[in-house]
Amino acid sequence: MAGVMSDGGEPGTVRPGGRTARIREAVLRAAEDALTEQGFTGLDLADVARRAGVGKTTVYRRWGTVTGLVADLLADMAEQSAPRTETGSLLGDLMANARLVQRTLTDPRQGPLFKALIAAATGDPKTAAALHRFYDIRVREWAPCVRQAVDRGEVPEGTDTHEVIRAVSAPLYYHLLISGGRLDETMADRAAEAAATAARAGAYVRA
Amino acid sequence: MAGVMSDGGEPGTVRPGGRTARIREAVLRAAEDALTEQGFTGLDLADVARRAGVGKTTVYRRWGTVTGLVADLLADMAEQSAPRTETGSLLGDLMANARLVQRTLTDPRQGPLFKALIAAATGDPKTAAALHRFYDIRVREWAPCVRQAVDRGEVPEGTDTHEVIRAVSAPLYYHLLISGGRLDETMADRAAEAAATAARAGAYVRA
DNA sequence: GTGCTAACGGGTCTCTGGTTCCGTTAACAG
């Protein structure tokens, strides 16, 4: 009864030798597929297990609940970062970002997946935290282009660079989730232009 | 076997004499409470029935599914319209709108409720349609203040008035659902200011 | 007031997520 078993329990932490990682990978991919096709509500862990070619006991043991699995999926997605393009102008960079987001959200796989992830986050604080972290990382990757615009004098000093990036995405997500519009390239360009204009006018200067 | 039973079925359509309406009201209010407290995922029709002091059979018969109930709730909410204030300036009107939205979303009851409604809409087209309709009505109520700004020459002709109103809400919902920020009055004012600035610069002129 | 019937409501039955048990597999150490 000494302190032998040291650090915690959480299956899948002790023996990271191939199998554990392989199964995690398979299950997360299966969860992605299931979420994409069935949405968050229709997500069934037994179904995920079947798709992954894995015993459902394994899924329940390692992730426990549906939201737990989704949270882990978000953590996994947060790792893989997509590189950003640089165009040299604020509007150009923001448009590149807006179009990337627009393409992602209208993609027949990614769109439904993101909807499902966001829906999952509304119901569970843990999942919400994972979602926030995911987006925080993405925002952080793009913020430098606003920083550069500040350095160029194109945007006032003291501007909240993260908030500018969020302002580009916001209308696109609003249409996806709430108003249900078309979400085409025109919308993306408009979102980027609006954000750039407001930023130049100092609307995002930190209070 | 003649065509006697004429128009459809849908219980609750034939005898709108008090009871039907009373029960609908009680169930919708109970659903609101349940959604607020448990979120969309934790919504149980039997629980709703209990809260409403109504047999669960009734709920299943009239609404059938959880999403059906939510869709009806949205239709009901779409009826009651909150009046808008008029300040005479574009920025003033947009700020009034932004603060209204901000107060709604941070309200300990309304905030969770709206989250749940949006989550429900991601999974079911019928519910999504109801949600879109609800917001379309709200946007339509506020659009005139942008129209007036166009007439005053403050905003370019051809501006998509609805889109300007949506632009005010978008960042607030983005924070609520996705990035998870604080959502205070400063954010509301910033959202209004950004939208007003972009609108004046012609960012929302229809292509 | 009285009869008709749409709509309600309690009780039961079912079916499917989710849990538990225990035998099997496969990383890793020596």
Place this chain on the structure above:
DNA sequence: CTGTTAACGGAACCAGAGACCCGTTAGCAC
């Protein structure tokens, strides 16, 4: 190569959401 044991997987088990049946209530018409 061989032993140890964390982690997997099949199968039986359990609980609770949702469907069904049928007797009861209450609008509404005459």
